Amino acid sequence: MTGITINHYILLSAVLFCIGVAGVLFRRNAIVIFMCIELMLNSVNLLLTAFSNQHNDPSGQIFVFFIMAVAAAEVAVGLAILVMIYRNARSVDIDFFNKLKE
Amino acid sequence: MIQYAFYILSALSVASALMTVFTRKPVYSVLYLIFFFFTLFGHYILLNAQFLAAVHLIVYAGAIMVLFLFIIMMLNLNKEIEPNKSVVAKFAAVISGGLLMIVVISAMKGVDNIALNHRSDIGLVETLGNVLYNKYMLPFEMVSVLFLTAIVGAVMLGKKEIK
Secondary structure: OOOOEHHHHHHHHHHHHHHHHHHHHHOOEHHHHHHHHHHHHHHHHHHHHHHHHHHOOOHHHHHHHHHHHHHHHHHHHHHHHHHHHHHHHOOOEHHHOOHHHO | OHHHHHHHHHHHHHHHHHHHHHOOOHHHHHHHHHHHHHHHHHHHHHOOOHHHHHHHHHHHHHHHHHHHHHHHHHHOOOOOOOOOOOHHHHHHHHHHHHHHHHHHHHHOOOOOOOEOOOOOOOOOHHHHHHHHHHOOHHHHHHHHHHHHHHHHHHHHHHOOOOO
16 A cells, blocks of 8 residues: 555664664763653654554554653653752763762 | 655654754753654654554653753753763764664564555554553553652652751
């Protein structure tokens, strides 16, 4: 019917996931790193939906709901940790937090 | 028609994802990420997952990104003085991302080229509800426990220490 196949979605999700990975390595601001993690989670969500469409099975979309729930919980706790760190160190630069090395 | 929509949406999502990573100011990063979520909304509509699209928009653009924006504005972090990583580290980051992409794409090389069904009705609330409340009942309850833990953790971490 249409020319869009599962391979298109695999390619797109792989590209988005790798942009997220590169972003985590590239940036130093901890909040932007969190956003890059969201980007990776979303590329996986997109691929799960595409596979659920391909196999005609709703389980894939249910998994996406669970991933969304985990992402929401992760962001809530992660940002609370960041606020606490900022309160102590006055910075969210991750290169600053190498105290465990000493 | 669907093909053109897919290509335009894909170009927009990749561009906004790149801008999220490479913009200097954190607030602009958040705005580009919200745009990225809107393009993903379009992808979900194309895949005929209407309920998922609505939930995605409400949860991500409505809740999570507002939380990010709120934290950035509360901590007043929108400065460009983010110290740069060394050029070597940036180069290594981009190279390793590209290498990972090559590995993932070549690992998926043998997948059959099956055309997707753009008229399926598995994305409807009825179907998803039936599956969620029958087959995935226990995980669903576990998610509520996870949220409770997250709430308690966030409150405990965010509280000022009482001297």
